[in-house]
Amino acid sequence: MNRSATYPDLDFESVDRIREVQAALLRQHARRCARRSPYYRRLFRRLGADPGALTPETLHRLPATGKEDFARENEAFLAVPRERIADLVLSSGTTGAPTPVAYTERDLRRLAYNEAQAFRACGIGRGDVVLLTCTMDRCFVAGLAYFLGVRAAGAAAIRNGHGSLASHAHVIRTLRPTAVVGVPSFLRKLGEYLAGQGEPPSASSVRRLVCIGEPVRDRALEPLKLGRDLRALWKASVHSTYASSECVSTFCECGAGPGGHASPDLVLVEILDARGTPVPDGEVGEVTLTPLGVEGMPLLRFRTGDESFRVPGSCACGRQSPRLGPILGRRRQMLKVRGTTLYPQAVFAALDEIPGVGEFCLEVERDDLSDRLTVRIAERPGLDLAAIGDALQARLRVRPELTTAPEAEIRARVYDPESRKPVRVFIRPTRRTG
């Protein structure tokens, strides 16, 4: 991948050996940050800290880097001359404009290696044909990452991007992929579409589904209805992945157990509570990553804004690498409703369990004391809003206001062509009068 060695089987070695390799890689990475990244050079100088003395155990003493820091001082994160940049993307910022992320040729090789490790963990390799249903362009890195990873894993790629259901069905029929990468709610639609055409997806060539952008498990690591539906429709193994564009890091479920494996030679994972203190395995907090060996825009302790937890214990597959649970929501989207806190994803998962509910979105009016939630559900004959309200109350201990709207109207809001996954939550501050 680069001038430093890679350790493709490190995750099968002992925890002590992993720690030893990570300590050496972290030292190298921190030194490079202090030397080449104006942002971190300033940070280390201000702290009077020696980057070469940093260890995985003392890493938490270093201040974390937020998305807002990365957006505000973007240029100061660039650690190579501009002519060394090989690819530029825009990552979704916290608020407002998306933030540029620059990768060097070596970063792209690292990305390919990371994705290949993830695909191998899913059992995808030579002889596999992988249908990519995510876009390669639009300044996203995801599609490119999967494409590079499929090839690095020795498999063949089919790039059908954001094609229609009919075009993906045609590809499945004619090119016979063995795996599909996509947003799980879309893969469910695709499965239902195929079944509706009299071609059950379980009878297709597809044996693995790699799910991006939406969770398929809950806090207890049990499959959500979305995950159960995918298994039932496709009779394929379902693997959830999580990735961060800024951190050039991917996590992927192996199939033997829940939680996405991190490649231990590529990333250090911390979970931080609201005060920024690392929490033990199993506890929910903000996913904070230190991607090792990144060259273009190297980062130390990057707070992703995503909430999850480290899955306790080791995986049945034998890998000793840390596993990341499902993304439960974004920290800034946490809802407070009369003393109960929850993420929009919990509302979506609950709605998905209720028979007869089709498309929906959630509007949130922010208030200091209690957020006001309104769920808009697509109009359908026989829709019983009172029963839906009861079901949500029972599951969430919160009763949002419910209204209906024409399906086309909701679809137009949820499937924004500017976004790579459905957007179902719309948050606005309370408009105060006077």
Ligand SMILES: [Zn+2]
């Ligand atoms: Zn595993």
